Amino acid sequence: MTGAGTDHSRENVAGGPAIILVRPQLAVNIGMCARAMANFGLSDLRLVAPREGWPREGRFKDEAEAAAAGAVHLLASAKLYATLPEAVADLNFIWATTARERGQCKRVATPAQAMPENAARLALGERQGILFGPERTGLANDDIALADAILTFPVNPAYASLNLAQAVLLTGYEWFQAAHNAEAPFQLADYSPPAPREMILSFFDYLEGELDRSGFFRPAGKAPVMRRNLRNIFHRMHLSEQDVRTLRGMVVRLVEGPRALVTRRADDHQD
């Protein structure tokens, strides 16, 4: 336990909550869960009595590893347990995922509600785990009775079937956002500073001068409102300095026509 209060150290949250697959039916789904975990930096995978056996060996090994794609290291470090109580023995707080109300009087939360709490608890040194049931049936009531609270997913009630790896993916996604105050991994490309208003107004003066000359502002009585509308269109663009230079160059060409190629040809002839 290295921190308290708001000291969310990277060490504590690094591995995230344990993902505990209870009696998963298909090895290929274990592989897909490993991949989803890797996407969001989860690393503690626990398997309780997988029906097709230990995905690191046996006849479903290749399927599981193909589904895990680049996350085979998570299959390699997964832990195998015969029973759920053994799998959760070292944990302090346990969530049970269910798709429907299961007749047990426990707190119910969505991943968006639960994961910020999870991140805070992990930062305090608490160990958390999240239970996912077998593909066809979900967790048994006795599995759920081992949990502190219920985690459920806000889905379209007309089509509520999330598969196992999708449920792990959404859980990991919310975990990662909560643990890392997730911002987009990159921001604006080729950042050009916003143009000073003086530069934009100078462009307007030039543009409106040319439009005036070309008879755009008609009837004359409408000219003030036409100018205002035009300026508002450009202001909405949050123009950068480079944008203003580009637009100005564009209007110059429209007004003046093609560059005087003749001059250059004359130069060519001098060679």
Next chain:
Amino acid sequence: MTGAGTDHSRENVAGGPAIILVRPQLAVNIGMCARAMANFGLSDLRLVAPREGWPREGRFKDEAEAAAAGAVHLLASAKLYATLPEAVADLNFIWATTARERGQCKRVATPAQAMPENAARLALGERQGILFGPERTGLANDDIALADAILTFPVNPAYASLNLAQAVLLTGYEWFQAAHNAEAPFQLADYSPPAPREMILSFFDYLEGELDRSGFFRPAGKAPVMRRNLRNIFHRMHLSEQDVRTLRGMVVRLVEGPRALVTRRADDHQD
């Protein structure tokens, strides 16, 4: 356009933003995207030049429909376009999904940041679309140039590869939460009202009386702090009326031992 301001009518948000798969490579992935859309109530699927052809016919039809599971209706209503400009012609605002910075000076947002804005725009009657590129390469720069802004996913930088259906799933998940102010689809089961404090205090009086009699509070100087600690343990449980009845019954049995079966046997003999 039926509403303005905060009038988020169900009609407007029902179908959600268009999901536009640009040159998807595998029909099976189109099916998985349809399934992910159905999970979160998205219904406007558009396909631009799918490499394996139209998933409603041809040799990849069965694969696509199996992957769509119960969401075949979305494949049936999907629209096919030869080019991206045709696919986005009726839209007002377009997001381009990319996994990395792509050298285009556009606003960048995560789904959690973008979808509340999307829901608000749709409620005003604006039509939105989200572009997803081919599996291997992602969107081309010319595709991205058609978009208003960039959507990207906060993922573990060490393992950032989301597949196509996963990206659609996370987008749909955030859309559904934003559009429906998503709460958990069910709440506490078998709701028993929280016990009035009087009932809890009466239980404490009984429990502490029995513990006092059995010599639990030793040494005597520690008794006040021991009582306080014990009360705090029970208060943390947010006991319901039923919980208090259960706990009281439990203590009664521990104190009094097994029910007097002898009495019942005597009754039996009278029969």
